[in-house]
Amino acid sequence: MTAPLLACSGLTVRFGGLTALDGLDIAVDRGTTIGLVGPNGSGKTTFFNVLTGLYRPSAGKAALAEADIFAKSPQAIGRAGVARTFQRCRLMLDQSVFDNIALGALRHQDLGLAAIFRRRRLRAEIDALVERVRSIAARFNPAIAAALFEPAGRFTMIDRRRIEICRALIANPRLLLLDEPSAGMTPEETRRLMDDLLDFRRESPDLALILVEHEMDVIRRVSDRCVVLNFGRKIFEGSFEALIEDRDVQTAYLGSGH
Numbered sequence: 001m002t003a004p005l006l007a008c009s010g011l012t013v014r015f016g017g018l019t020a021l022d023g024l025d026i027a028v029d030r031g032t033t034i035g036l037v038g039p040n041g042s043g044k045t046t047f048f049n050v051l052t053g054l055y056r057p058s059a060g061k062a063a064l065a066e067a068d069i070f071a072k073s074p075q076a077i078g079r080a081g082v083a084r085t086f087q088r089c090r091l092m093l094d095q096s097v098f099d100n101i102a103l104g105a106l107r108h109q110d111l112g113l114a115a116i117f118r119r120r121r122l123r124a125e126i127d128a129l130v131e132r133v134r135s136i137a138a139r140f141n142p143a144i145a146a147a148l149f150e151p152a153g154r155f156t157m158i159d160r161r162r163i164e165i166c167r168a169l170i171a172n173p174r175l176l177l178l179d180e181p182s183a184g185m186t187p188e189e190t191r192r193l194m195d196d197l198l199d200f201r202r203e204s205p206d207l208a209l210i211l212v213e214h215e216m217d218v219i220r221r222v223s224d225r226c227v228v229l230n231f232g233r234k235i236f237e238g239s240f241e242a243l244i245e246d247r248d249v250q251t252a253y254l255g256s257g258h
């Protein structure tokens with residue numbers, strides 16, 4: 001049996017007296033999508049922050065392809081294949097689409113000082129990067145690919161989300177963490193973005209995805225398996241159909257009086 005791509009055990013993050021993540025065990029196989037849900041403040045973003053090296057764990061382990069994640073810097077975790085998007089738009093709106101997306105590739109690019117002495121090679125590397133950015137943007141929306149050097153702020157909310165996802169994907173991650181991609185979008189925009197994501201998944205069958213989302217329709221459409229957190233603890237893991245029937249999940253969302 002092959003090891004899961006991501007294996008976390010006993011993952012705990014404390015902020016002073018608050019335990020934001022409490023002994024989380026989770027395994028994610030290549031090519032699967034986990035829908036991660038839970039009430040506000042249940043630890044979902046903290047999980048992403050610890051996996052990407054922004055927070056240090058108080059206890060527990062996490063391995064990506066059997067290599068200890070917490071031995072690495074955030075940059076090295078990125079190079080090892082973990083990429084993410086953020087709940088709030090993190091684009092530089094006055095910078096071009098290209099600049100925004102290319103940022104995601106820079107840690108893989110050798111553009112140090114020595115590179116200026118190899119100008120032909122540098123030119124070729126930049127041309128190749130422009131082509132990669134163009135081709136990934138075209139997979140989400142040809143209109144973005146056609147306007148690579150326009151400021152990102154000129155685009156609608158859905159296209160800004162697409163640009164953010166392209167920035168995460170340009171580094172060819174093995175594990176993509178999406179933090180509430182539907183935030184700030186209409187239901188129709190959300191549906192179209194999920195169509196794009198599902199198309200992308202079909203063409204990249206090995207990519208694993210963890211999607212944090214409050215929209216249950218989105219979770220139902222894209223998840224192979226669902227995990228529910230409450231007060232930092234995993235209270236459910238299973239199919240979407242089982243999730244909506246689960247009493248503990250209903251109590252967590254609606255309170256014990258229901």
Ligand SMILES: Nc1ncnc2c1ncn2[C@@H]1O[C@H](COP(=O)(O)OP(=O)(O)OP(=O)(O)O)[C@@H](O)[C@H]1O
Pocket residue numbers: 015018019020038039040041042043044045046047
């Ligand atoms: N840097 C921090 N310092 C102190 N407390 C924090 C920090 N980050 C998160 N927390 C706390 O940890 C708990 C979990 O927060 P987290 O943002 O992970 O929840 P969440 O499930 O992502 O919530 P939401 O759905 O509202 O985004 C919350 O009580 C939050 O206030």
